[in-house]
Amino acid sequence: MTFEASEMTFEASEITNSTDSSLALMTKTEFFKPSSAPLVQSGSGSDVVYTPSDPGGLGHSRSWFSYEELIKATNGFSSQSLLGEGGFGCVYKGLLPDGREIAVKQLKIGGGQGEREFKAEVEIISRIHHRHLVSLVGYCIEDNRRLLVYDYVPNNTLYFHLHGEGQPVLEWANRVKIAAGAARGLAYLHEDCNPRIIHRDIKSSNILLDFNCEAKVSDFGLAKLALDANTHITTRVMGTFGYVAPEYASSGKLTEKSDVYSFGVVLLELITGRKPVDVSQPLGDESLVEWARPLLSHAIDSEELTSLADPRLEKNYVESELYCMIEVAAACVRHSASKRPRMGQVVRAFDSLGGTDLTNGMRLGESEVFDSAQQSEEIRLFRALLLLLIVELTSSGSHPHSGA
Numbered sequence: 001m002t003f004e005a006s007e008m009t010f011e012a013s014e015i016t017n018s019t020d021s022s023l024a025l026m027t028k029t030e031f032f033k034p035s036s037a038p039l040v041q042s043g044s045g046s047d048v049v050y051t052p053s054d055p056g057g058l059g060h061s062r063s064w065f066s067y068e069e070l071i072k073a074t075n076g077f078s079s080q081s082l083l084g085e086g087g088f089g090c091v092y093k094g095l096l097p098d099g100r101e102i103a104v105k106q107l108k109i110g111g112g113q114g115e116r117e118f119k120a121e122v123e124i125i126s127r128i129h130h131r132h133l134v135s136l137v138g139y140c141i142e143d144n145r146r147l148l149v150y151d152y153v154p155n156n157t158l159y160f161h162l163h164g165e166g167q168p169v170l171e172w173a174n175r176v177k178i179a180a181g182a183a184r185g186l187a188y189l190h191e192d193c194n195p196r197i198i199h200r201d202i203k204s205s206n207i208l209l210d211f212n213c214e215a216k217v218s219d220f221g222l223a224k225l226a227l228d229a230n231t232h233i234t235t236r237v238m239g240t241f242g243y244v245a246p247e248y249a250s251s252g253k254l255t256e257k258s259d260v261y262s263f264g265v266v267l268l269e270l271i272t273g274r275k276p277v278d279v280s281q282p283l284g285d286e287s288l289v290e291w292a293r294p295l296l297s298h299a300i301d302s303e304e305l306t307s308l309a310d311p312r313l314e315k316n317y318v319e320s321e322l323y324c325m326i327e328v329a330a331a332c333v334r335h336s337a338s339k340r341p342r343m344g345q346v347v348r349a350f351d352s353l354g355g356t357d358l359t360n361g362m363r364l365g366e367s368e369v370f371d372s373a374q375q376s377e378e379i380r381l382f383r384a385l386l387l388l389l390i391v392e393l394t395s396s397g398s399h400p401h402s403g404a
């Protein structure tokens, strides 16, 4: 079966239980089609930091690193330098001789992927520089090793701040700032990059923060990079459970609107303080989206809306901002991809706090949130995936990494 998606071709699509310990739930075999189209500087405004146009080089001053250099930078990939582990591999903090702090991601994909394709894809990612995106500084290819070197972002992930044990409550003003910043980063990928980039794995653990709560979206382009052009049997992450848009999960149809859906889930996390999937919640309430949907549609104009707000905030929020955030979230997680807003609209909604119509002519309460056929299909899929997750957890004795 072949799907023509907007930027790639899938072959032999099937939803399977991933063997990846990250518990990504879906896999696809994908032919890799490197893009050689040069990036243009179409983004405007102060958010765009740097977009070089030289097609030969890999971004600014430095891009290629030897493995030896990265060993030195990370203290031999020591456990003290370990920042965390995601679906693509371990991430280590490092220090370059010029004092620049970096995060080094050791990709698990090994040497299966052709060097040329890897470089072509890295080249595209490394040319994207924006205040709200984590910059790729460079890469290392040696033998079977593939490593990516990013700017170090010092204040952990949004997931950690919202859901980490013992973390102080994230203030409302910071939540709004983070949402607006992440929206800008994503809108830049969708609307200003050429070729445009669909992130494919938007989630709170892919939103890094600095000490001013400036959001930086990480891992863009990585899902596309982690392909194995030589074997055609790559098992790769297609998104994270709880964040994946229904149409992407069920048919592999990938558009920017899949990212918009995932972004909506992140907004719901910011609003409610709940995890996207929480198996400790009562049966039927495990999925944040499914739990929130009735409240989103039913209570949009009433006091009850505040029942969605994170109780840890103890009502310390600006009501108009809460309404705006809820309205944006409700629009983003619509079943129908075409009715979701574009990220540019989301950015404008945050800019004007409610001035933009995100409902595409519909009151939220009248939207298709209760389209029973669509919804029951989504719930069926969700339950099936939840079951797979539990089975995998039980058999491996492991834990899902952040976001699951």
Ligand SMILES: Nc1ncnc2c1ncn2[C@@H]1O[C@H](COP(=O)(O)OP(=O)(O)OP(=O)(O)O)[C@@H](O)[C@H]1O
Residues within 6 Å of the ligand: 022, 083, 084, 085, 086, 087, 088, 089, 090, 091, 102, 103, 105, 134, 150, 151, 152, 153, 154, 156, 157, 201, 205, 206, 208, 218, 219, 237, 240, 401, 402
């Ligand atoms: N540029 C960075 N600066 C600082 N810390 C980082 C950086 N990139 C990643 N990290 C840290 O490393 C951890 C693992 O990151 P990684 O992106 O591999 O995993 P993830 O986002 O949890 O999962 P996935 O691989 O599925 O996206 C993150 O949780 C974060 O704490």
